[in-house]
Amino acid sequence: MKAIFNSRIIDTSKPLILTSNRAFCYGDGLFETIVTGPDRIDLIDWHLERLLRASAVYGMKAPEVLTPNYVRDSIEQLCKENAVKGTTRTKLIVWRNEGGLYAPEQNSCSFLLECKPSHKPFFEGLGTIGLSQTITTRHTLYSFAKRTNAIDYVLAGKERAENEWDEIVLLSTEGHLAEASMANLFWVTNGELFTPSLDTGCIEGIMRRAVLEKAEKADMVVNEVKANPEVLPTAQCIFTTNASGIRYYSHFMNSTQRKENPLAFLKPILTQLLRP
Incomplete structure (x- = not known):
């Protein structure tokens, strides 16, 4: 399966994060689960709004590229890459970059966006x-x-x-x-x-x-x-x-x-x- 890591396409079968990853070590991250499809209204704007609000509370600088239109385009791109059709379940994870122990040394973030088919009825x-x-x-x-x-x-x-x-x-x-x-x-x-x-x-x-x-x-x-x-x-x-x-x-x-x-x-x- 293909995913998007920091705006580039990656293969999810290959290792992605270091053992120093702050989401892994401290739970220092946020995520959104976004379900989209031809039969559903689009709630992506609200998901990004909550993510950005939470990032501010965490003191994290969310990647500026994460706009509703970028997420929509990325979902469309990944669906084509992975031959996903119909209802799609997208996981967007944002975490603070490595450095420091409990007190972080920086507030910049990385992100991962991946899409899978969803078969659950509404x-x-x-x-x-x-x-x-x-x-x-x-x-x-x-x-x-x-x-x-x-x-x-x-x-x-x-x-x-x-x-x-x-x-x-x-x-x-x-x-x-x-x-x-x-x-x-x-x-x-x-x-x-x-x-x-x-x-x-x-x-x-x-x-x-x-x-x-x-x-x-x-x-x-x-x-x-x-x-x-x-x-x-x-x-x-x-x-x-x-x-x-x-x-x-x-x-x-x-x-x-x-x-x-x-x-x-x-x-x-x-x-x-x-x-x-």
């Missing part, structure tokens, strides 16, 4: 979503961003797999619903849409932002809240969002009560997120 129903007993989130200056240090999500994913759940919900250190291990969390109660506040330390997901914006345009009641997990068993439906799309769940924990399919509720949003 809207999909799954089984059980559980509740983590071990991992929590906390609000920081950078909690809105996607960081290369993702050990909390790795451990949450391990807990999810051990319980044979399809997804797992994380609470904040204050005990409020925050997010899922791979996505942002939403639920519907009494015909109103709810999602955790960014103050819980959840990632400021791009699809989360899109869903909230499209819901408000559709005159839906939207609530960004600090809520206790007790609201989920009585919710009409529970779903999560990430770059791939929307996943809804039939059960919460071990409850036998089946949740609703949110398709009818989300239809005004889906018509805005998917190209006709």
Whole structure:
């Protein structure tokens, strides 16, 4: 497979980084997962906006070449190089260049952009979503961003797999619903849409932002809240969002009560997120 490293085409089968790489040594980097395709609206501008905002918080000087148009052209180029068609999953990683220990010696960055085909449907129903007993989130200056240090999500994913759940919900250190291990969390109660506040330390997901914006345009009641997990068993439906799309769940924990399919509720949003 071909990828783009610092604006040049490389072969991913060959070694790329040194052992002194700061993303490898310290998690000193950021990334964006961008899903594009003929049936989806283009959210690349929002992805780059979040990446640049996070780079400023990290004190990193993001490569100036990383503009929305450059990323679009690069995705098109890599899709041709790798014969990728249809929906494409792009990973854009930015990390601070080598030098220093915890205190970096420079703030310039390198980047890697790679594309792979994505076969996940935009809207999909799954089984059980559980509740983590071990991992929590906390609000920081950078909690809105996607960081290369993702050990909390790795451990949450391990807990999810051990319980044979399809997804797992994380609470904040204050005990409020925050997010899922791979996505942002939403639920519907009494015909109103709810999602955790960014103050819980959840990632400021791009699809989360899109869903909230499209819901408000559709005159839906939207609530960004600090809520206790007790609201989920009585919710009409529970779903999560990430770059791939929307996943809804039939059960919460071990409850036998089946949740609703949110398709009818989300239809005004889906018509805005998917190209006709």
